[in-house]
Every structure is written in structure tokens, then in C-alpha cells.
Amino acid sequence: MAKKNKKSTISVGVIGSGSFATAIVKILSGNCKTIHWCVRSEFVKGVIEQRKHNPNYLTTVTFNTRDLSISTDINEVVEACEIIILATPSIYLSDALEKMNCNYSDKLFVSAIKGIIPKHNDIVAHYLRDVFKIGFRNQAVIAGPCHAEEVAMERLSYLTIAAAEDQYAETLKDLFSSSYIKVNTSNDILGNEYSAILKNIYAIGAGMANGLGYGDNFQAVFVSNAIREMKVFLDAIYGELPRDVNESAYLGDLLVTAYSLFSRNRNLGNLIGKGYTVKSAIQSMSMVAEGYYAAKSIYETATEKKMKLPIINAIYNVLYEEKNVEKQFAKLTNKLT
Amino acid sequence: MAKKNKKSTISVGVIGSGSFATAIVKILSGNCKTIHWCVRSEFVKGVIEQRKHNPNYLTTVTFNTRDLSISTDINEVVEACEIIILATPSIYLSDALEKMNCNYSDKLFVSAIKGIIPKHNDIVAHYLRDVFKIGFRNQAVIAGPCHAEEVAMERLSYLTIAAAEDQYAETLKDLFSSSYIKVNTSNDILGNEYSAILKNIYAIGAGMANGLGYGDNFQAVFVSNAIREMKVFLDAIYGELPRDVNESAYLGDLLVTAYSLFSRNRNLGNLIGKGYTVKSAIQSMSMVAEGYYAAKSIYETATEKKMKLPIINAIYNVLYEEKNVEKQFAKLTNKLT
Structure with missing residues (x-):
């Protein structure tokens, strides 16, 4: 150039x-x-x-x-x-x-x-x-x-x-x-790209929590756990760089998506939390939320690298393993801090 | 006991x-x-x-x-x-x-x-x-x-x-x-207490930004800078403990307050951002928002310890120095990342 x-x-x-x-x-x-x-x-x-x-x-x-x-x-x-x-x-x-x-x-x-x-x-x-x-x-x-x-x-x-x-x-x-x-x-090319992808999955989870009736107190705990989990993933995949996940590209992007009422990803999760099947929730949307595909790929990467990512796991189980969203979140609440 | x-x-x-x-x-x-x-x-x-x-x-x-x-x-x-x-x-x-x-x-x-x-x-x-x-x-x-x-x-x-x-x-x-x-x-007694106090000041700032017409993209950047600034303060005041500011008591508490439409602190900031004087904004509320007092005390502590806290400074200047909120935020936007 x-x-x-x-x-x-x-x-x-x-x-x-x-x-x-x-x-x-x-x-x-x-x-x-x-x-x-x-x-x-x-x-x-x-x-x-x-x-x-x-x-x-x-x-x-x-x-x-x-x-x-x-x-x-x-x-x-x-x-x-x-x-x-x-x-x-x-x-x-x-x-x-x-x-x-x-x-x-x-x-x-x-x-x-x-x-x-x-x-x-x-x-x-x-x-x-x-x-x-x-x-x-x-x-x-x-x-x-x-x-x-x-x-x-x-x-x-x-x-x-x-x-x-x-x-x-x-x-x-x-x-x-x-x-x-x-x-x-x-x-941090890969860290920025991965975090932008991960945040879509967490936004699906934030929507699921909302659809299930969890409130603002829980949402704040969920997001604070999500950014810590994101750090675990980024450090495992690409840990060489000094990286502060509280910078705008990581935490800021997570916040704007997880707290947005207009996010497709959050909306997908919300429908599932409210009781729609994954298939019907997807069909009701004009375009598939990107976090849906991301959940599968990230889950597989995390499994391959033996990472412990309880939030990603719960969301993956609901989206791909036909696990009950209410039960998955009830279990997840015991793993959050 | x-x-x-x-x-x-x-x-x-x-x-x-x-x-x-x-x-x-x-x-x-x-x-x-x-x-x-x-x-x-x-x-x-x-x-x-x-x-x-x-x-x-x-x-x-x-x-x-x-x-x-x-x-x-x-x-x-x-x-x-x-x-x-x-x-x-x-x-x-x-x-x-x-x-x-x-x-x-x-x-x-x-x-x-x-x-x-x-x-x-x-x-x-x-x-x-x-x-x-x-x-x-x-x-x-x-x-x-x-x-x-x-x-x-x-x-x-x-x-x-x-x-x-x-x-x-x-x-x-x-x-x-x-x-x-x-x-x-x-x-972390002091860290937990200080972060609970700091988050009220940042919630005033989040309200000011909203009142001034800044949108969700900015709000996310503001909060991501606020948690980093909170870490600077906590580390300076009481840095001996290993502390992850992304835990629920720090970041989670900041999120639930800064994103809440019912927070008195956020509401105070919102009124000021919309053009009310500090005095009239305070008078319009049934009870003074705790972040108002906190801003003065924290600003003084930070000044004494020579910390650089651009968000706290901007909010303090508006609340106590009669500085114009629009100009303070315009300057602040150049210090955020």
C-alpha cells in the first residue's frame, strides 16, 4: 500500500x-x-x-x-x-x-x-x-x-x-x-475480532435471561461474568498481547449489544427465553442473528482448547442440544459470581 | 461475636x-x-x-x-x-x-x-x-x-x-x-465501599451524557472508561489486594446503576444535561442523590493523591464549579478511549 x-x-x-x-x-x-x-x-x-x-x-x-x-x-x-x-x-x-x-x-x-x-x-x-x-x-x-x-x-x-x-x-x-x-x-487483530463475535453470543444470553424473567440486578451480574469469561477465552486463544478487556472495543462493544433492545442477537435470546423453540425463534426473524453461528464455532474452539466457559456452554446447549433454557440458566446461576 | x-x-x-x-x-x-x-x-x-x-x-x-x-x-x-x-x-x-x-x-x-x-x-x-x-x-x-x-x-x-x-x-x-x-x-472492605460510592458519581455522568443527547454508543464507551478510572482510584487508594474490578460488586454495581432509568443519581445528571442548573435539578428531587456529595469527597481525595480521573473531574466541575456541562463533556470526549 x-x-x-x-x-x-x-x-x-x-x-x-x-x-x-x-x-x-x-x-x-x-x-x-x-x-x-x-x-x-x-x-x-x-x-x-x-x-x-x-x-x-x-x-x-x-x-x-x-x-x-x-x-x-x-x-x-x-x-x-x-x-x-x-x-x-x-x-x-x-x-x-x-x-x-x-x-x-x-x-x-x-x-x-x-x-x-x-x-x-x-x-x-x-x-x-x-x-x-x-x-x-x-x-x-x-x-x-x-x-x-x-x-x-x-x-x-x-x-x-x-x-x-x-x-x-x-x-x-x-x-x-x-x-x-x-x-x-x-x-490486537484477533482479540478485537473474537470479542466482537463473543459479544453477540453473550447478547443472546442476556436476551434469554430477560425472556426468562430475570431482572436488572441479574443482568448486571451476567454481563460482569461475561466480560470475565471473554477474557478467559481471549487469553487462551491469543494471550501474548497485553490487553485490557475493559477497553471500548471489548467491554464497550459487549455493553452496547447486551443492553440494546434493538440487537438481533438479544432479541433471538429473548424469544427463546419466553418459550419459543430455537427453530421458531429463528424463523420469526428476518435474518439469522450472527451469534447463533458464533455459539457453535466458539463452543467447539473452547472445547478443543479445554476452556471453562459456563455462559457459552449454557447458550450452546440451548441453541444446539435442545436443552431446556430455564434449566440451563438455573444451573448457570450457580456458576456465576 | x-x-x-x-x-x-x-x-x-x-x-x-x-x-x-x-x-x-x-x-x-x-x-x-x-x-x-x-x-x-x-x-x-x-x-x-x-x-x-x-x-x-x-x-x-x-x-x-x-x-x-x-x-x-x-x-x-x-x-x-x-x-x-x-x-x-x-x-x-x-x-x-x-x-x-x-x-x-x-x-x-x-x-x-x-x-x-x-x-x-x-x-x-x-x-x-x-x-x-x-x-x-x-x-x-x-x-x-x-x-x-x-x-x-x-x-x-x-x-x-x-x-x-x-x-x-x-x-x-x-x-x-x-x-x-x-x-x-x-x-476488600474499602474497595467494595469505594466502588459503591464511585458508581453513583459515574451514574450522574451517564445521566448527564444522556441529557446532553449522547447515544448508546457513547454510553458504552463512557461506562468502559468509568470502570477503568474506578480501577485507577481503587488501586491508588488501596492497592494491596488482588482485585478484579470486573467482579459483580464493582462492574456489576456500576452497570445496574449507570444503565438504570430509576437511579436517582442518573436522573440528577440527566436533568443537568438537559439544561437545568445544578441547584434547580437538586431542588426538583425529593432527596439528594448520594453521588452529589460523593463527587466532592472523591474529587478531593483524588486531587490530594494526584490521581488523573478525567470523568470525576468533569462531573465535579459541573456540580461544584459552575462549569458548563456541555463544554465539560465536549472536553471529556477527547480524553476517553
């Missing part, structure tokens, strides 16, 4: 047209001359070009279309850019990337995705490394806490950008910083 | 008739034969004895009055008991205790108070030690997270009981444990 001289000269592409992708394009549009935006369909492309807003997500955000180069062809976008920001839902990433056949070896891939690739049962960083041979040095991660809806309203939000190379983290910091976005940098 | 043979034989007194005192009497009434309850007035005593509930707080909780020995005389209660639980609002503790002229040297004093004694500008543990010569070995602290209203509904809650002596902590654990109360024990 070339060293940037001026903000606007770096060529940046965004893959995805969901709410977080749209928020990212909004943020970048203040700092980049042109954003190459790979959207899902000609329909979406057409609406943005003609009506200047995404037809489906953050529809109140208006774009200056002169700043955008919109395409449905990932190769066109990747070829044009030095930095490629991946912002599809995790379940659609492989569909998008597997069409990529251009040369991307010198590009920086930045994941804003918070979930497991279901087909590979693994995190994005590993998927990019194993399937596309994109090493960690050419990767970065954007972590929250950041509801896209608040970005649309320009409410002050903090992002954390993790990259192995400090210069990449700094470049991305400049691209993302604005009056309403402050950026922290980090070298 | 005698070693207990049977739960019901330990003589326990509760000082205070507010909501948390009432919740504590409810909890203890399942485990103690008689609870000596020192209430504020003959009226309160009369209503509880005749109607079996507190006239002012947690009125849905019904007591078996055969289990209660109610008095308005603190000496009568202290003389009768081995364990005295202090559960008045912090601003009324000195009024209650300064009437105490019986011999209390062999008693265990347990503070369930989460605030500064305004007249002494200090925490309860220091006040008991300095004014009443009650050493830390004869003290214990009950920490949350625990909204009294949820205890009334018997929603599962976790308490942490801190005592210098393990045997006291275990005795208290037995007295407080029930189907809806789980008890953790700790030796």
Missing part, C-alpha cells in the same frame, strides 16, 4: 450494502474523494445513484453521489482500491469474496464483520488467511461499540481499528476520524 | 427504614428468628406492626411481625444484637449513630450504605473507625448490584459481603443467602 500524502487520494472500497456498510460509506465520504462501493444488486446501485440513499438501510443518510463509484462487481472494486473494507453480514461474505479473481496480494483487507463464516466455521481473519492467503499483516479489523443507526444520526461514536502494522492503523484512523467518530488504534 | 450454631440464634439488627433497609429485613427474615429493626419514627413502627408493611418503601413486602422487634431507639437495638447492619441513606447515618451511647465494642458493624457522610466528608468505614473507634476487623460491607425493588419481587440478585475476617464474611453469607439471593465473599 502506498503511503498516503493526502486523505482523499487513498483508494478505498467498501464491500456490502447493509446498515454497517452504509454507515461506513457515510463516515468515509467526509474524508475520501471517491469511495468504491460494491453493493449487492443493480437495484440497490440504481436507487443510490438516483435517489442518493440506500433503499433498505439507514435510508435517512443522503450521499453525494459524485463521491461514490458504485458497482455490483467485486473485482472492479478490489482492482480499483488499495484498501478494501469488508462489511457484509458474515453469512454473505463467502458469496461475495469467492467471486474475487483479480490480483489482491498487495491490498489491505479491513474486516468490519462481527461473525463467523458459517461455511468455514471460522472467523474472518482465519478465513482470509486460509482461503485467500491474505496474511495478518495485510489485514485490519474495525471494532465498535457502534450501532450504525447512531452513525446515521452523527451521534458521537468510538471505533477501534486493529492492525498488525501501526502505519496501517494510523492510515485507517485518519480515514475514519470525524466530528462524530473518534478512533482508537490497537495491534 | 459468638460463633453461630444455628442461623436463627444470631441476633441481628438493622438500622434504617428506607428501601434498601426494608429489602435487607425481608432477606434476613427468611434466615433469622428475630430481627431487631431500628426505624426512623413511631409512625413507621406503628404501620409496620399493624399493617405488616413499611408505609413508605417496598410497600408490597409483607412481614411476619412475630419475627420483628421494632424500635426507634438505636441503643435498644445495638445492645440486643451481635451484628448491626447500617442501612440508612448516608446523609442520615450520623444523626442515627450519634445517639448511640451503649457499649458496642464487640459488635460487628455491617455497612449497606453507598455514600459519603457529608458532615465528615468521608466514607462509612473511615467514619466508624475515626468517630466510633470501630476497627476494620469489626466492620463489613454489603455491596451490590442490588436494586431493592427487585429484592421485593424476589428476582435473583447477587450480593458481595466484604469483611477483613473470613469467618464474619461466612456468617453473613449464611444470613443473607436464599432462593433469590446469592452471596459472594471478599476481603
